[in-house]
Amino acid sequence: MSRIVLGVSGGIAAYKACEVLRQLREDGHDVTVVPTENALRFVGETTFAALSGKPVATDVFSGAAAIPHVRLGREADLVLVVPATADLIARQAAGRADDLLTNVLLTATCPVLVCPAMHTEMWLHPATTHNVETLRSRGVVVLDPASGRLAGADSGVGRLPEPAEIVGIAQLLLDGDLSSRASTRDLVGLSVVVSAGGTHEAIDPVRFLGNASSGRMGVEIARAAALRGARVTLVAAHLAVPAPSSVEVHTVVSTADLAIAMESAAADADVVVMAAAPADFTPTSPSLAKVKKSGGLGLTLELSQTTDVLAGLTRTRREGQTIVGFAAETIPDEAALADAGRAKLRSKGADLLVVNDVSDHKVFGMADTIVMIVDAAGVRDRVAASKAVVAHRILDAVVDHRALAT
Secondary structure: OOEEEEEEOOOOOHHHHHHHHHHHHHOOOEEEEEEOOOHHHOOOHHHHHHHHOOOOOOOOOOOHHHOHHHHHHHHOOEEEEEEEOHHHHHHHHHOOOOOHHHHHHHHOOOOEEEEEOOOHHHHHOHHHHHHHHHHHHOOOEEOOOEEEEOOOOOEEEEEOOOHHHHHHHHHHHHHOOOHHHHHHOOOOOOEEEEEEEEOOEEOOOOOEEOOOOOOHHHHHHHHHHHHOOOEEEEEEEOOOOOOOOOOEEEEEOOHHHHHHHHHHHHOOOOEEEEOOEOOOEEEOOOOOOOOOOOOOOOOOOOEEEOOOHHHHHHHOOOOOOEEEEEEEEOOOOHHHHHHHHHHHHHHHOOOEEEEEEOHHHOOOOOOEEEEEEEEOOEEEEEEEEEHHHHHHHHHHHHHHHHHHHO
């Protein structure tokens, strides 16, 4: 059980902190809520106490004998601020200690995750930009806000990411030494294109050929790349999980659609990750009308091979571009799986290949996976972890490959 301090500052998005709190508690974490005075104008102390199952810490004077302004930050495994207003970010960057929350932020020795939410003009103001850069330079993980509906009739960048996304990143920081990647932001200035999900090939207007891919791995790679500072485009085919809020999303249906979308998106990309599971075959002549049952007769389909999207991307790659492919195999033997990965890497012309054994329903739709990351020299990494952690290990391999190539 991890000890989390959930700071809440005074913005309209404070109500979403309640859902973040509920999910953290359901995951078994001990959560102490530290709201600012203005946060309590949006959500009452009773609500936070009921959801956390413990008293709310509201000021530096209550329970002074326990020295809460120092103890809470020292004892926490994670300090999470949801939402962080422009004012809170400014006070944190300046090192202010004028309420309990800013005292906690000054004394925390654990990872700190700050989730901004404010109107677009405030987020884009040079003062806020400077303050965010200051916090990141100190190792604080500051999420980029999402775009969408804000308070009132306004829309734009500045929306708080969805609670599930915030909780997922918080768990990632609790699980391992990933906060340095997020705060260092080693992909700043790079354009990353990621594909995810499984394509559908129409048999008729209501039926299709497809596969069991949920798109989770590609989504986690897109989220990790955005967290590390990249500009991310996600080409999504029938995702079973939500796309990250901080990336640009293009949806596709078939493998042919995927090939066209990836060719266009990859034209100016620095890194391309083909994590989608394209269907390898498509009906040669799909019916324009629903195919009816006919007595006890079955259905015979003539199939043709689809476009090899990964091979097409490597043929048209631009100079300096890094391309990562995926290979889902049903080869339980680890040595044979590695051999298959090396062979596919050569045949496809990719720089890195992520290969795994998907037999016995071990991978598709699951939160965890086991992969080998293969490059021209052989197997460079083997990872058994959550797909969120694996995503960062894949990006680590990308960073290392690009460093060696320069």
